[in-house]
Amino acid sequence: MVPVDIHRNTFLHWLWFGLAELLGALKAFLRREGSRERTVVEFVERNAIKGDPESVLRVMDAYAKEQRFLMNVGVEKGEVLEAALREVSAVRALELGAYCGYSAVLMGRLLKANGGTLLSIEADVRNADLARRVVAHAGLSDVVTIRVGKAYEQIPHLVGRFDLVFIDHWKDDYLDDLKRLETGGHLTRGAAVVADNVGIFGSTLVDYLDYVRSDPQYDSRHHPLPMEYNADIVDGVEVSFYMRPAADHAA
Numbered sequence: 001m002v003p004v005d006i007h008r009n010t011f012l013h014w015l016w017f018g019l020a021e022l023l024g025a026l027k028a029f030l031r032r033e034g035s036r037e038r039t040v041v042e043f044v045e046r047n048a049i050k051g052d053p054e055s056v057l058r059v060m061d062a063y064a065k066e067q068r069f070l071m072n073v074g075v076e077k078g079e080v081l082e083a084a085l086r087e088v089s090a091v092r093a094l095e096l097g098a099y100c101g102y103s104a105v106l107m108g109r110l111l112k113a114n115g116g117t118l119l120s121i122e123a124d125v126r127n128a129d130l131a132r133r134v135v136a137h138a139g140l141s142d143v144v145t146i147r148v149g150k151a152y153e154q155i156p157h158l159v160g161r162f163d164l165v166f167i168d169h170w171k172d173d174y175l176d177d178l179k180r181l182e183t184g185g186h187l188t189r190g191a192a193v194v195a196d197n198v199g200i201f202g203s204t205l206v207d208y209l210d211y212v213r214s215d216p217q218y219d220s221r222h223h224p225l226p227m228e229y230n231a232d233i234v235d236g237v238e239v240s241f242y243m244r245p246a247a248d249h250a251a
Contacts, residue, residue: 003204020069021068021069024036024067024068024069025068036068036069036070037070037099037100037126037127037130038126038130039063039067039068040060040063040064040068040070040100041100041101041130041133041134043059043060043063043067044056044059044060044063044133044134044137045133045137047059048060048137048138050137050139051137051138051139052138052139053105053106053108053109053138053139053140054109056105056134056137056138057078057102057105057106060072060100060102060134061074061075061229064228064229065229069228069229069230070099070100070102070228070229071099071228072099072100072102072103072228072229073102073103073106073166073168073196073228074226074227074228074229075228076225076226076228077196077223077225077228077235077237078103078106080194080223080225080237080239081103081106081107081166081194081237082106082107082110084164084192084194084239085107085110085111085164085192086110087192088163088164088190088191088192088241089114089163090110090111090114090116090163090164090192091111091114091115091116091117091163092116092117092119092160092161092162092163093107093111093116093117093118093119093162093163093164093165093166094118094119094120094121094158094162094164094165094166094181094186095107095118095119095120095121095165095166095168096121096151096165096166096167096168096169096173096177097120097121097122097123097151097166097167097168097169097170098120098121098122098127098128098131098146099122099127099131099168100127100130100131100134101130101131101132101133101134101135101138101144101146102134103166103168104118104120104131104134104135104140104144104146105134105135105138105140105144107144107164107166108135108138108140108143108144109138109140111143112140112142112143116143117143117144117145118143118144118145119145119147119158119162120144120145120146120147121146121147121148121149121150121151121154121169122146122147122148122149123148123149123150123151123169123170125148128146128147128148131146132146151169151173151177151180152173152176152177152180155177155180155181155184155186156180156184158181158184158186160186161185161186161187161188161191162181162186162187162188162191163188163190163191163192164191164192164193164194165178165181165187165191165192165193165194166194166196167193167194167195167196168195168196168197171197171201171204171205172204174195174205174208175205175207175208175211178193178208178211178212182242182244187242187244188242189242189243189244190241190242190243191241191242192239192240192241192242193212193218193239193240193241193242194237194238194239194240195208195212195237195238195239195240196235196237197235197236198222198235198236198237198238199224199225199227199234199235199236200227200233200234200235202236208238209238212238212240216243217242217243217244218240218241218242218243219240219241219243220238220239220240220241221238221239221240222236222237222238223236223237223238223239224236225237
């Protein structure tokens with residue numbers, strides 16, 4: 001696991017976060033629950049209105065706030081992701097890292113209104129199956145496709161270009177996978193590349209951030225925002241618009 005950045009002024013916040021995680025794990029053990037990922041999906045299926053993406057997102061947020069932390073994009077950073085989708089009028093979107101399907105539902109509901117689609121690539125077969133259940137409960141299975149595999153293995157098999165890419169998988173792979181998408185000609189001109197967790201994993205993502213902020217083919221904007229479900233820890237989202245002419249690549 002890539003370590004988060006812990007500084008003197010955030011040490012106590014991370015300490016409290018860690019203690020809360022330990023307490024949550026102990027409670028889950030005593031209740032004989034399964035993994036938090038499986039538990040939240042079952043929680044969604046019991047409590048969210050079937051076919052209602054907004055209800056699914058609210059229930060997942062409630063679980064993450066009140067029961068156990070989830071590595072979703074969350075509310076505040078999710079609003080930046082939604083804004084990027086709208087800004088580029090996305091019709092085809094790509095996600096690297098599905099986790100439990102929260103961001104797939106968030107994007108899928110907007111893409112559905114545009115007649116668009118989302119392809120989500122998830123390395124963990126168990127998480128992919130759980131994310132499909134969440135997407136199905138939200139009524140978005142006709143919009144969202146979840147493919148199992150590591151991004152670097154799947155990118156060479158992609159077809160066509162994407163108007164938005166949401167990167168939220170293994171932090172060491174952000175830059176290499178972005179370059180694979182460029183080389184394969186999979187970004188439309190003006191495509192938004194949205195990278196999550198650039199605050200709490202800033203040290204790991206130095207090369208990625210240097211690249212999108214200094215390379216002239218990108219217009220990059222940083223959004224400092226709270227980490228999901230924790231207002232005391234500052235995270236961030238980087239939204240980078242790919243300005244290279246589409247003619248420079250073959251799709």
